[in-house]
Amino acid sequence: MTEEIRMLGIETSCDETAAAVVADGHRILSNVVASQVDLHARYGGVFPEMASRAHIEAILSVIQKAMQEAHVGWDDLDAVAVTYGPGLVGSLLVGVNTAKGLALGRRLPLVPVNHLEAHIYAHWLEVAAEGAAPPNLAFPLLALIVSGGHTELILMRGHGDYIYLGGTLDDAAGEAFDKVGRLLGLPYPGGPAIEKAARQGNPAAFRLPRAWLESTYDFSFSGLKTAVVRLVQQHGGPLRGRTVADVAASFQEAVVDVLATKTAAAAAERGATAILLCGGVSANQALRTTVRERAGVPVYYPPPILCTDNAAMIAACGHFRFLSGERAGWDLDVEPGLRLV
Numbered sequence: 461m462t463e464e465i466r467m468l469g470i471e472t473s474c475d476e477t478a479a480a481v482v483a484d485g486h487r488i489l490s491n492v493v494a495s496q497v498d499l500h501a502r503y504g505g506v507f508p509e510m511a512s513r514a515h516i517e518a519i520l521s522v523i524q525k526a527m528q529e530a531h532v533g534w535d536d537l538d539a540v541a542v543t544y545g546p547g548l549v550g551s552l553l554v555g556v557n558t559a560k561g562l563a564l565g566r567r568l569p570l571v572p573v574n575h576l577e578a579h580i581y582a583h584w585l586e587v588a589a590e591g592a593a594p595p596n597l598a599f600p601l602l603a604l605i606v607s608g609g610h611t612e613l614i615l616m617r618g619h620g621d622y623i624y625l626g627g628t629l630d631d632a633a634g635e636a637f638d639k640v641g642r643l644l645g646l647p648y649p650g651g652p653a654i655e656k657a658a659r660q661g662n663p664a665a666f667r668l669p670r671a672w673l674e675s676t677y678d679f680s681f682s683g684l685k686t687a688v689v690r691l692v693q694q695h696g697g698p699l700r701g702r703t704v705a706d707v708a709a710s711f712q713e714a715v716v717d718v719l720a721t722k723t724a725a726a727a728a729e730r731g732a733t734a735i736l737l738c739g740g741v742s743a744n745q746a747l748r749t750t751v752r753e754r755a756g757v758p759v760y761y762p763p764p765i766l767c768t769d770n771a772a773m774i775a776a777c778g779h780f781r782f783l784s785g786e787r788a789g790w791d792l793d794v795e796p797g798l799r800l801v
């Protein structure tokens with residue numbers, strides 16, 4: 461038997477400082493996430509300069525903790541994988557420069573990872589959780605990436621082989637959750653807060669618009685957000701209790717309705733063997749259930765800790781990029797606007 465490959469993953473693209481060690485792209489030996497949510501909550505969103513500073517303060521101890529928890533030393537590692545985009549430029553710089561310094565100092569190969577691709581690779585991590593993908597996933601697979609910055613439908617034909625089917629023309633799904641959460645006076649981030657409030661609400665209380673953008677796999681959430689702004693204005697003051705729950709439930713259903721319908725249709729049209737829900741918004745239970753109800757193929761979603769930003773997915777993705785021979789030079793730069801396809 462050949463020795464397993466151990467990858468240190470580093471992630472700092474937005475507001476989570478994360479490091480993880482993953483063996484053979486599947487087995488999580490450690491997964492450490494230092495969240496900055498409390499820091500940004502008072503501004504109702506991510507404050508870029510503060511995010512960079514917080515990454516600088518946390519990164520070395522997060523990496524140290526990830527290696528301790530994995531019981532590995534530098535000699536046990538085979539490579540370092542790091543997110544170089546997309547994301548906030550100042551945040552990305554902290555991870556990339558730290559990874560470069562460590563890889564150069566320890567003579568380890570450096571593997572560049574696209575954060576969006578890594579969200580898909582969360583499905584290759586072995587976890588004993590309901591909804592987790594089996595180890596023998598067969599291509600083609602349909603990935604719905606729904607996060608704070610992205611909403612994309614991607615057909616994955618093989619490792620590193622993607623076709624872009626559609627995406628948002630304006631706000632990302634998570635961004636819409638965060639903005640509506642703020643309008644409703646809910647805490648940041650809006651996604652989990654809206655999901656919680658929606659449990660007490662009636663999704664049929666308000667008829668909110670859905671942008672179907674017929675015969676495309678594109679999305680638009682700005683009209684829906686404007687409709688919620690108008691609702692709040694018409695109300696003439698801050699919404700409370702029952703009304704907040706009803707608007708949250710109606711909004712969530714409008715987002716989920718469009719995402720689930722288009723995802724199921726794309727999977728059927730492209731002959732996907734399964735659907736992979738990826739990114740922070742895929743932690744949403746209503747989304748998971750509705751896609752499952754509408755899809756004719758199995759639907760998989762990682763446990764919440766692997767849906768939102770983490771470094772285990774960076775190490776998993778880095779493993780497959782490493783196997784395909786990808787290496788970054790010491791001139792690796794960040795690419796804030798990096799795309800998957």
Ligand code: KG4
Pocket residue numbers: 474606607608609610633634635637638649650651652655739740741742743744745767768769
């Ligand atoms: O993937 P992620 O952690 O970071 C990015 O790469 O953007 O996604 C964060 C986004 C936020 O917009 C957050 O509100 C949303 O995911 N989110 C959710 C839920 N949990 C996180 N949205 C809806 N329902 C949830 N349960």
Ligand code: ZN
Pocket residue numbers: 575579607608739740768769
């Ligand atoms: Zn993300």
